Amino acid sequence: MTDRAHTRLLQESAGTFDVDAVLFDLDGTLIDSTVATERAWTFWGERMGIAGYRHTAHGLTAQTLVNQLVDEPRRAEALELITRLEIEDTRGIRQKDGVPALLAAIPPEKWTIVTSCTRELARARMAAAGLDWPEHMVTADQVTTGKPSPEGFLLAARRLGTDIRRCLVVEDAPAGLSAGRSANAQTLGVTGTYAADALNADVVVASLNQLTVSRQPGGPLLIGVQDR
Structure with a gap:
């Protein structure tokens, strides 16, 4: 089975991710830059x-x-x-659809950002988008090798005190999804920067509006995927 066929199959059968933390990319995923x-x-x-x-x-x-x-x-x-x-140049940078509600639904200690931006650039873009800086954020100047290396995601999982296999990587680009897979995380691709057939992920969505979050006290995060 090809990677693209594998992705389509998982999309059709997708229900809920059972994870302990979510590792978001920044550009193209949480913000439109x-x-x-x-x-x-x-x-x-x-x-x-x-x-x-x-x-x-x-x-x-x-x-x-x-x-x-x-x-x-x-x-x-x-x-x-x-x-x-x-x-x-931060003109026009904004949060993507669904981001405020999604982040508000996840406890702050259960998510962070892994970005190919330097710390200074990430701060400028997040300020322009009105997005708060999360604890344990990983920027390009904190790792030796960037995406598609898994180093950033592995570092983020360690900082959160979470097994990477219990993390969901949310990405809009092939390099980031490749990094997530190499790290042995679960993966979710978001179209926009790239078309769905370019994103090799467990599940691919068109918008973060399609995600729901539920959690029993002390239990895992249940990230649901809804049809458009």
């Missing part, structure tokens, strides 16, 4: 002399992309430029 991100990277490409650069590699760290696109002598310059451009 795609337009701002693409504006910054387009301008960056022009400034760096990369003709016609179009940013499509969402979910990777800026350092990873710089290393792929720029020769070593100019990488420090390139990273400094994109860092500044992204921090300065």
Whole structure:
């Protein structure tokens, strides 16, 4: 069975995730920052002399992309430029549909964020979206290797004191879902940045509005998935 067929099969039979914690991605998952991100990277490409650069590699760290696109002598310059451009451009960033209600339904000690943003960039974008900083958040500058490495999710689970196998990773990008699978977490993909057939996850949804949360005192989180 192919990965995509496997994802579709699980979607059709999806009911409830039984987990102890939820590990969210930030950009494209909790906040809509795609337009701002693409504006910054387009301008960056022009400034760096990369003709016609179009940013499509969402979910990777800026350092990873710089290393792929720029020769070593100019990488420090390139990273400094994109860092500044992204921090300065937060116009239009907002929370995605369903986020306020979903986060309010999960006890604060039972969720956190694992992001490919640096701490400074995450703070700027979350402030623009009106999203509070959770305890135990993991940013790109706190890990050695970013997504698709599982390092960030494993660190978040340790900080929450939770077995990664009892965590649900919620992501909008292939790199993040790959990291979640490699960490042995349960995975849920959210379309928008990428189409459903690009997201290899246990379940794929179109919106976080489709999720419900219930919990008995002291018991696990039951994350339900509703049809659209």
